Amino acid sequence: MAGEKFTSDVVIGLEIHAEMATQSKLFCGCSTHGTDEPNTRTCEVCLGMPGSKPVLNRKAVDFALKLCLALNCRIAPQLVFSRKSYFYPDMAKNYQISQYEIPLGKKGSLKLKSGKEVGITRVHIEEDPAALVHPSGMERSTYVLVDYNRSGDPLCEIVTDPELESPSEARDFMKQLITVLNYLSIFDINRCIIKADCNVSIKESGYVRAEIKNVTGFKEIERALKYEVERQKKEVHEGNSLKQETRAWDPDLGITRPMRTKEVEEEYGYILDPDLTVIDITDEMVSAVEQDMPELAESKIEKYVKEYNLKKEDAEILSQEKLLADLFEKVAEEIDPVLAAKWLRRELVRVLNYSKKKLAEIELDERHLIDLLKLVEEKKITETTGQNLIEKLLQEPFDVKEYVENQGLAAVSDKGELEKFCKEAVEENPKAVEDLKQGNENSLNFLVGQVMRKTKGKAVPKEVNEILRKLVG
Amino acid sequence: MTSEFINKVRNQEIDIAEHTEKALEKVKRIDSEYHYMNTISEDLAREGAKHVKAIGEGVLAGTAVSIKDCICVKGVESTAGSKILEGYRPVFDATVVQRIKKEGGIIIGKTAQDEFGFGSFSVNVGIGKETPLNPLDKERVCGGSSGGSAGLVRKADFPHISLAESTGGSIVAPASFCGVVGLCPTYGRVSRHGLIDYANSLDKIGPIAKTTMQAALMLEIIAGHDPDESTSLKRPVDPYTDHVGRDIKGMKLGVIRRAFGEGTDDEVTRKVKDAISRLEDAGAEAHEVSLPMASEYAVPCYYLIAMCETSTNLAKLCGMRYGRHESLEGGFNEYFSKVRELNFGKEAKRRIILGTFARMAGCRDAYYIKALKVRSRIIQEYKKTLKQMDVLVSPTMPFTAPRFRDVEKLTPLQNYMSDILTAGPNVAGLPHISIPCGKAGGMPAGLMAIGDHLQESKLIQLGSALE
Structure with missing residues (x-):
């Protein structure tokens, strides 16, 4: 039995496909993004027309090399492409240009939030097939349309070792991976697709593996795995034996359903792609990419905790997205890092979440924020x-200092003036004052509120508090 | 002589529009009798003639050029001789076609071939296509797979060069059978961009012409680096035509011993040996060499690699995006199967099945991977021998053009063995040329010379010496 080496209750391995954010496709000059009008971003190469020849996009190789380095992979000495043959309507050539014997990277690792290291079996480059469009849904359509705009987009395939032990670990793995992709600027979360084939088995069945194909998004991956683990447990509990199979995830119904039984490994008849030359991956190539590597989230978290005295939780949130981390570091050069962290983590993120926007989408001048x-x-x-x-700043940029001055928003810091407002409040609300004297703390809050109203929110509540207590005695 | 003609076209002494009309008439007449053309591109030819007349320039100015059907010509049906690609009009010109057009070559049409290049006799034409006949004897084959190109070169009495393609001998074999010159360049010397693939690691585009000079002229135009094709070589191109007529004194000829023994027609042997003697008289030195690896393993190695590659290349032909469509019924598997069953010829099906088998898990190491290893050994053997010799010589084909009725009797294996002499240089990516060297039993015999990588000039030098 294949599962003899496993001991945990659940064993999960992921095969992830992430689209790389290059400008042009992997083997032709067509754009990877832009118009969505079907079949407009195509040419003879990505349509697989006889006579056309692929020419490798070197940018995609640099991108994938970056990822290999970030995942601590061993880099192959040569870049070799193979043809993976199978017939399917989304395949322009009925073979996919991929990597087989020698993947670009292997034997890497990625750390989960818990600190657990998950092994990476391999990382390789391949081309995306076209998109199949079912005009009235997958079940009911009597025909299917093919859109080749996506055909030939550059993908990175990341295969993990079967070391994930729960659906939530799988989810966290995806989250950490997306953070790395985001840091490397090789993945555009707004337009690039990331999906996974999830292999899952349980101890009770002796680790009979099911593969759930093509699950999109890390939340969906967790959902699909949770369902599948429960399903497998139920089958075993009911005395049914599981079989090795491929299943599809239906996100609407929240279930997996069988696609085909996998008796043998699929037969892809790999050969080397003779249209592409073997390229030596030289030390110069690798070190050029290395020099271009940004500091990754893992080391930022460490830095924020050690050098800036942030709480680990704050450090983790701030470093999750490169843009946010970069912004934080700039702000922390001029502002107390703990204060900066608090404001970015709580206020900035709150407002972004509330307006359902991403940091990348808004026009924010960091100078204004620092001011x-x-x-x-x-x-x-x-x-x-x-x-x-x-x-207001997240809606449109404006000069904060000038605005505060013009609108008279400066905090009332003149003690005398503040005392005047407090006295007024005490005189106008004898009942509340009486209650406060009786020890009703709510009355103090009420009085503070009155003063804040008078100052149009420009007073510091703590100071008002102190003055009022003194006045009421 | 072509250069005289080209000068007259440039000087407007010849009305190229009128000349082209006549040439087209002749091609049609020849084709109706010998079946050399899959398409005659009259409109494109007239357009080309008009352009040449207007500018009066180009190294090829006004020369008619026929193109093997597997090379894409924009807007002209390009089927590689197969019914499954019926109606495929490429949206782009192959790089070689672009270069020919730029130099004033007039493209007259697409020449007949074995379907996708699958044959040595041009009898494996696609369903519904006619078989080209030998220009010297209609009972006999033209040779393949570039049969239409060689036949038309022999028959055309107007200035004309043909662009052919070789995977395992498809340029030199028909050249030998039709008594013309075929020049297959080093792998990567000529861009394959726009070539409908047979086997990508073996395919080479090269000229078939009446003389070595004309072949050299064409190669000079089509050779050179192409950024649109990854396997195309960056090295600068030699001035090939300068090597025509150059003294061959001291040139070392390695005479491949095994090629003259068992299996080779006696009279062919005699004609080729006579030719070698003539080269010796002109100052060349002949030495015997043996190439045991190539002699023994080139044919199986060639067929394994070629079939593995071609079975993936032909996968894309399924009636979905271009070429023949059939009525839509059933799922995609049934539809693809139907299109492929109805429109691929018998030899294409055989090679798809064999090639798919040889790359399946379990067979892959024993066949495909082993063939790749053997290929490296064969290359090493040639390179070693070519350190001592300038060129290697042998008959091009072990016999003259056979009769159709004799070819019919051959088993597939016997068919494949007819490539015994040409498979070696093709597997090794070495340039080779076939030069007519008299007649054996009334039919042309050819001498083949093989050079080291990128040593086409030596072949041209030797070819012109023999002429």
């Missing part, structure tokens, strides 16, 4: 004002 946080840091504006300004 704003400086005003907060120096207590020149109140936190409430700061929060309001961040909301």
Whole structure:
């Protein structure tokens, strides 16, 4: 039995396909993005027309090399492409140009949030097939349309060792991987697709493996795996024996269903692609890519905790997206990092989530943000004002300092003036004052609220609090 | 002489439009009798003639050029001789075609061939196509797979060069059978961009012409690096035509011993030996050499690699995007099977099945991978021998053009064995030339010379010396 080496309750391995964000396709000059009008971003190469010849996009190789380095893979000495043959309507040539014997990278690893290292079996480059369009859904359509816009897009395939032990680990693996892809700027989360074939088996069955094909998105991967683990347990519990098979995930119904029984390994009849020459991966090539490697999230987290004294949780959130981490580091050069972390993590992320926007999509001048946080840091504006300004800043850029001045938003810091407002509030609300004297703390909050209203939110609540207590005695 | 003609075209002494009309008439007449053309591109030829007349320039100015059917010509049906590609009009010109057009060559049409190049006699034409007949004897084959090219070169009495293609001997074999010159360049010397693949690691485009000079002229135009084709070589191109007529004094000829023994027609042996003597008289030195690896293993090695590659190349032909379509019934598997069953010829099916088998898990190491290893050994053997010799010589084909009725009797294996002399240089990617060297039993015999990689000039030198 294949599963003898395993001991955990659940064994999961992933085969992930991530689209790389190059401008042009893997073997022709067609654009990878732009118009979605079907079959417009195509040429004789990505349509597989007789006589056409592939020419390798070197940028895609650099991208994949970056990923191999980030995943601590051993890099192959040569780049070799093979033809993977099978007949399917989404295949322009009925073979896919892929890598077989010698993948670009192998024996790598990726660390999960828990600190567990997951082995990477291999990383290789291949071309995307076309998209099949079922005009009335997959079940009911009597015909299928083919859109070749995607045909020939560059993909990276990442295969993990079967070391993931739960659906949530699989989800976290995907999350960590997407973070790495994002840091390397080789994946565009807005237009690139990432999907996985999930291999899963359980101890009770003696690890009879099912492969769930083509699950898109890390949340879906967790859902599909959860369902499949439960299904397998139920089958075994009911005394049914499992068989090795390929299953499809239906995200609408939240179930997997059988596609075909896998009695033998699929037969792809690999040969070397004789249209592409073997390319030596020289030390110069690798070191050029190495020099271009950004600092990755893992080391940023460490840095933030050690050098900036951030909490690990804050460090993790800030480093999840490269853009956010870069912004944070710039801000932290001028503002207390702990304060900066708090404001970026809580306020900025809150507003982004609320408006369902990504940092990349908004026009944000980091200078404005630094100005704003400086005003907060120096207590020149109140936190409430700061929060309001961040909301505004994420809608459109504006000069924060000037705006605060023009709108008179500066915090009331003149003790005398503040005392005047407090006295007014005490005089106008004798009942609340009485209640406070009786020890009702809610009344203090009420009075503070009155003062804040008078100052249009420009007072620092803590200071108001102190003055009121003194006044009421 | 072509150069005289080209000068007259440039000087407007010849009305190229009128000349081309006449040439087209002649091609049609020849074709109706001998079946050399799959398509005659009259409109394109007229357009080309008009252009040449207007600018009066180009190294080929006004020369008629026929193109083997497997090489893409924009807007002209290009089927590689197969019914399954009926109606395929490429949206682009092959790089070689672009270069020929630029030099004022007038493209007159697509020449007949074995379907996808699958044959040595041009009898394996696609379903519905007619078999080309030998220009010297209609009872006999033209040779293949570039049969239409060689036949037309022999028959045309106007300035004309043909562009052929060789995977395992398809340029020199028909040249030998039709008594003309065939020049197959080093693998990678001429861009394959626009060539409908037979076996990509073996395919080479090269000229068939009446004289070595004309072949050299054409090679000079089509050779050279092409950024659109990854296996195309970057090395600068030799001025091949300068080597025509150059003294061969001291040139070392390695005479391949096994090629003259058992299996080779006695009279062919005699004619080729006579030719070698003439070369010796002109100052060349002949030495016997033996190439045991190539003699023994080139044919199986060639067929394994070629079939593995071709079975993947032909997969794309399934009636979905171009070429023949059939009525849509059943799932895609049934549809693809139907299109392929109805439109591939028998030899194409045989090679797809054999090639698919040889690359399946379990067979792959024993056949495909082993063939790749043997190929390296064969290359090493040639390179070693060519360190001592300038060129290697042998008959091109072990016999003269056979009669159709005799070819019919051959088993597939006997068919494949007819490539025994040409498979070696093709597997090794070495340039080779076939030069007519008299008649054996009334039919032309050819001498083949093989050079080291990128040593086409030596072959041209030797070819012109023999003429």
